[in-house]
Amino acid sequence: QRAPVYGKVALIGLGLIASSLFWAMKRANLVGTVTGYARSQETRDTAREIGLCDEVCDSAAAACEGADLIVLCVPIGAMESVAQEIAPYLKKGATVTDVGSVKRAVIDAVGPHIPEGVHFIPGHPLAGTEHSGPRSGFAELFDNRWCLLVPVENSDAAAIAQLRALWEGVGSNVEEMDAEHHDLVLAVTSHAPHLIAYTMVGVADDLRRVTDSEVIKYSAAGFRDFTRIAASDPTMWRDVFLNNKEATLEILGRFTEELFALQRAIRTGDGDHLFDYFTHTRAIRRGII
Ligand code: NAD
Incomplete structure (x- = not known):
């Protein structure tokens, strides 16, 4: 032994x-x-x-x-x-x-x-x-x-x-x-996704037309998969964001830029933009097991 x-x-x-x-x-x-x-x-x-x-x-x-x-x-x-x-x-x-x-x-x-x-x-x-x-x-x-x-x-x-x-x-x-690189990589792979998942649950909660029971009843689609991590411990996640401010804010800045671009494409009916964006990001996502 x-x-x-x-x-x-x-x-x-x-x-x-x-x-x-x-x-x-x-x-x-x-x-x-x-x-x-x-x-x-x-x-x-x-x-x-x-x-x-x-x-x-x-x-x-x-x-x-x-x-x-x-x-x-x-x-x-x-x-x-x-x-x-x-x-x-x-x-x-x-x-x-x-x-x-x-x-x-x-x-x-x-x-x-x-x-x-x-x-x-x-x-x-x-x-x-x-x-x-x-x-x-x-x-x-x-x-x-x-x-x-x-x-x-x-x-x-x-x-x-x-x-x-x-x-x-x-x-x-x-x-x-090294520490700085770690904090930036984790901001994009873990910290921002948790924040966005928490936000999505907040959005559903805020939308009074969709009752709580509907959120639960129909959540088999994207909502359930996407928000699983929003059940995580609030103390842990409060501390993550208070302590990885710079990197999280940088990633959130980029996230909102991309989100606004998609929002604009939807408003203007720019299907090519949506299609190209989803094709590109799907290829990346499929490379992750
Ligand atoms: P947890 O909430 O399951 O456990 C935290 C433990 O720390 C609890 O037993 C709590 O009683 C104890 N605790 C809190 N304050 C304390 C104090 N002042 N003195 C002594 N004990 C105290 O959390 P966890 O998920 O095990 O996370 C612990 C650490 O691991 C965190 O720093 C977190 O960032 C990190 N981490 C978490 C994950 C995850 O997905 N949960 C993944 C990797 C790293």
């Missing part, structure tokens, strides 16, 4: 991503012990009840004591306070990583709290569902999905390789990317 990639891992925040990581690490026998901490008593009770983590601690500090790897799995807005809280308890040579959906803001918030001798290697698994909380995780979440590592200046090569081995062990393909 192979040696574990890490001896002791601490998961801070016990929602969808942390619970999936826990089950995936256990499935592949990748780590020794896993401790966990979540802010709410209710989440900690649930975690104990379902066997999520080998030990659920009542403080982040206790969970991090002696850990070789600490994974911050809290909403982006909570990253800094958690980093501050655990900093005095991190052992030398340990690695701190996170799974936040935005990277520049997390690096700026967490980085300054990481003590000398502790590695900080931000990360982001490109995997998720619209569900949240400790019961929503499953071991297969990361299978064949990307995990982007966003090393900071002077990140230690051996520490990066070890973290890469963990993510590969849970089924992901790992790539390194």
